[in-house]
Amino acid sequence: MTSDRAPHYLNGKRIIVAGSGIAGSTFVAAFGQLWLGESRKAPEVLVFDCQSRDEAMHKDSHMLILQGSTSNDGMFAIQQLRRLENVKAGSDLTSAYFSVWDRNGKFVSDIHPTRHPELPASTMRVSREHLMTQLVDKAERVSMAKFHWSCECTNAERLPNGQIRVSVESKDKALRYCDCDILIVADGPNGKLGASLQPPDAQKTYRGSSQIMGISHFGSDHLPAPISALNSGGMQMSDGEDFCCMYTPIGDGAIRWVFSQIGPAQKRTVPIEGFEELKKSLLDRASSLAGPFRRVIEATDPASVCIVPAMERLPFSHSHPEIIFLGDSNHLCSMLNPKGADLALKDGWDLAEQLYQSSSLRAAVTAYDQLSIPRVQAVMNFTKIRDRFGHSTGGLWQLYKNGMRVQRLFKLVGSQYQH
Ligand SMILES: Cc1cc2nc3c(=O)[nH]c(=O)nc-3n(C[C@H](O)[C@H](O)[C@H](O)COP(=O)(O)OP(=O)(O)OC[C@H]3O[C@@H](n4cnc5c(N)ncnc54)[C@H](O)[C@@H]3O)c2cc1C
Structure with missing residues (x-):
C-alpha cells in the first residue's frame, strides 16, 4: 500500500x-x-x-x-x-444444480455447486x-x-x-x-x-463445434419434464452421436436451449421465415433425442434463433x-x-x-x-471437459457412461450409509 x-x-x-x-x-x-x-x-x-x-x-x-x-x-x-x-x-x-440426462430424458448424473458462505445462493x-x-x-x-x-x-x-x-x-x-x-x-x-x-x-480460435441457440416459451408451470424440476441448467446427451442439447430455464416459463454439434464453423442469424426449415433439419439430425427435446424445439420463438461457432x-x-x-x-x-x-x-x-x-x-x-x-x-x-463430454462418441462415450453409472452407485451407497 x-x-x-x-x-x-x-x-x-x-x-x-x-x-x-x-x-x-x-x-x-x-x-x-x-x-x-x-x-x-x-x-x-x-x-x-x-x-x-x-x-x-x-x-x-x-x-x-x-x-x-x-x-x-x-x-x-x-x-x-x-x-x-x-x-x-x-x-x-x-439452487443451481446442473443435470445430465440420457437421450430419453432419464437422469444420469448431476453437479451441485456450493454457495459461498457470504452469498445468498450459488447462482x-x-x-x-x-x-x-x-x-x-x-x-x-x-x-x-x-x-x-x-x-x-x-x-x-x-x-x-x-x-x-x-x-x-x-x-x-x-x-x-x-x-x-x-x-x-x-x-x-x-x-x-x-x-x-x-x-x-x-x-x-474455433473449438470445432457450432451452437444453434433459441428461446422457447411455455406458460409458467408448464415447462416440459425433466426441465420443470430444475432451477438451473441441464444437458441432454445423445447416445454416442456427436451432439448434445443444453437447457436453461430463464424465468417466466421460458427456456434457453443450445444445441451443440461437431462440424465446420457456422455463423448466421436465422431469418424468421427460415426457422421452419432449420427446425426440420434439427429434428431430423437429432431424431434419436426423446424426452424434452422435440417439445422445446417446437415451442421456439423463431425471432430468437441464431447459430454461432464455439470461438475462444x-x-x-x-x-x-x-x-x-x-x-x-x-x-x-x-x-x-x-x-x-x-x-x-x-x-x-x-x-x-x-x-x-x-x-x-x-x-x-x-x-x-x-x-x-x-x-x-x-x-x-x-x-x-464439457466440450469433450457433450460430443463424445464410440469408446470415449462408453467410458463416460460407465463412469457416471459408477458415480450413481457410489452416491446411492453413500446416502444409504448416511441413513
Ligand atoms: C445470448 C448470450 C447469453 C449469455 N449468457 C451468459 C451467462 O449466462 N453468463 C455469463 O457469465 N455470460 C453470458 N454471456 C456472455 C456475457 O454477456 C459477455 O461475456 C459480457 O457481456 C462481456 O462483458 P464486456 O464488458 O467484456 O463486453 P460487453 O458487455 O459486450 O461491453 C462492451 C461495450 O463496449 C462498447 N464498445 C464496443 N466497441 C467500442 C468502441 N470502439 N468504443 C467505445 N465503446 C465500444 C459496446 O457498446 C459495449 O457497451 C452471454 C452472452 C450472450 C450473447
Missing part, C-alpha cells in the same frame, strides 16, 4: 475506458468506491461507449446466469460493489438489462469519471512522451483526439479497437501496462459454458482494486494478471 502522505502514483493522470459494458462499468464503479474517503488526489477517468446510454443498457438484453460459489465469481463482485441487494431485487436466486438469474442499469447507475455517480455515450474509440497510438492518443468519433462523425496515461480497452467480444491493439497471438480467446498477460484489456476483449468463452459476464465483473473489480492499492502501474497490472489469468484458465478448462 502507498503511504497516505506520498501522492498516489496515479495523481494527475488520465485514464480512458473504451467501452462501458459489464467490464468497463464495473471497473469505474469499483474504482470510485475504493477512492471514496481518500485524501489523495484522484486521477481523471473518461469513459467512452459507442452506443447511446439507452442502447448500452437495454439493447440485446438476454438472461445471464451468474455464479456465487467462490470469491472469483460474478455474484461476489456484485457484493464487493455493494450492489447485491439492488441486483437481487430484479433477479431470481437459484443468480438476472437480465443483462437489469444488471447494466445497476452498474451504470453506480458508475455514473463516480465524481472523478465523465461518461461520453455515442462516442466510438476508433484508434489508439502511442506518443513519444509515453502517453496514448485515442481517436474518438461521435455519432455526427465529428472526430477528436484525447490523450491519456492509461487506456482500458473494454470493448467486448467483437471490439475493433481491441482487435487492433491485442498481441498477434490473442486471436480467437485464451487470456493474455499485459507486457505494456499502459494498455489494459478487460472482459471479453481479453478472453472469450464459447456458448458451451457462457461465463463471460462472471469474468467481466471480477475483472472490473480486481483491476480497480489493484490500480488503487499498488505502488506502481507495473505492480498493479502484474498483480491483476495473476488474479485474472488463472480464473479464466479454470473456466476454459471446464469448457474443454
Whole structure:
C-alpha cells in the first residue's frame, strides 16, 4: 500500500475506458468506491461507449446466469460493489444444480455447486438489462469519471512522451483526439479497437463445434419434464452421436436451449421465415433425442434463433501496462459454458482494486494478471471437459457412461450409509 502522505502514483493522470459494458462499468464503479474517503488526489477517468446510454443498457438484453460459489465469481463482485441487494431485487436466486440426462430424458448424473458462505445462493438469474442499469447507475455517480455515450474509440497510438492518443468519433462523425496515461480497452467480444491493439497471438480460435441457440416459451408451470424440476441448467446427451442439447430455464416459463454439434464453423442469424426449415433439419439430425427435446424445439420463438461457432480467446498477460484489456476483449468463452459476464465483473473489480492499492502501474497490472489469468484458465478448462463430454462418441462415450453409472452407485451407497 502507498503511504497516505506520498501522492498516489496515479495523481494527475488520465485514464480512458473504451467501452462501458459489464467490464468497463464495473471497473469505474469499483474504482470510485475504493477512492471514496481518500485524501489523495484522484486521477481523471473518461469513459467512452459507442452506443447511446439507452442502447448500452437495454439493447440485446438476454438472461445471464451468474455464479456465487467462490470469491472469483460474478455474484461476489456484485457484493464487493455493494450492489447485491439492488441486483437481487430484479433477479431470481437459484439452487443451481446442473443435470445430465440420457437421450430419453432419464437422469444420469448431476453437479451441485456450493454457495459461498457470504452469498445468498450459488447462482443468480438476472437480465443483462437489469444488471447494466445497476452498474451504470453506480458508475455514473463516480465524481472523478465523465461518461461520453455515442462516442466510438476508433484508434489508439502511442506518443513519444509515453502517453496514448485515442481517436474518438461521435455519432455526427465529428472526430477528436484525447490523450491519456492509461487506456482500458473494454470493448467486448467483437471490439475493433481491441482487435487492433491485442498481441498477434490473442486471436480467437474455433473449438470445432457450432451452437444453434433459441428461446422457447411455455406458460409458467408448464415447462416440459425433466426441465420443470430444475432451477438451473441441464444437458441432454445423445447416445454416442456427436451432439448434445443444453437447457436453461430463464424465468417466466421460458427456456434457453443450445444445441451443440461437431462440424465446420457456422455463423448466421436465422431469418424468421427460415426457422421452419432449420427446425426440420434439427429434428431430423437429432431424431434419436426423446424426452424434452422435440417439445422445446417446437415451442421456439423463431425471432430468437441464431447459430454461432464455439470461438475462444485464451487470456493474455499485459507486457505494456499502459494498455489494459478487460472482459471479453481479453478472453472469450464459447456458448458451451457462457461465463463471460462472471469474468467481466471480477475483472472490473480486481483491476480497480489493484490500480488503487499498488505502488506502481507495473505492480498493479502484474498483480491483476495473476488474479485474472488463472480464473479464466479454470473456466476454459471446464469448457474443454464439457466440450469433450457433450460430443463424445464410440469408446470415449462408453467410458463416460460407465463412469457416471459408477458415480450413481457410489452416491446411492453413500446416502444409504448416511441413513
Ligand atoms: C445470448 C448470450 C447469453 C449469455 N449468457 C451468459 C451467462 O449466462 N453468463 C455469463 O457469465 N455470460 C453470458 N454471456 C456472455 C456475457 O454477456 C459477455 O461475456 C459480457 O457481456 C462481456 O462483458 P464486456 O464488458 O467484456 O463486453 P460487453 O458487455 O459486450 O461491453 C462492451 C461495450 O463496449 C462498447 N464498445 C464496443 N466497441 C467500442 C468502441 N470502439 N468504443 C467505445 N465503446 C465500444 C459496446 O457498446 C459495449 O457497451 C452471454 C452472452 C450472450 C450473447
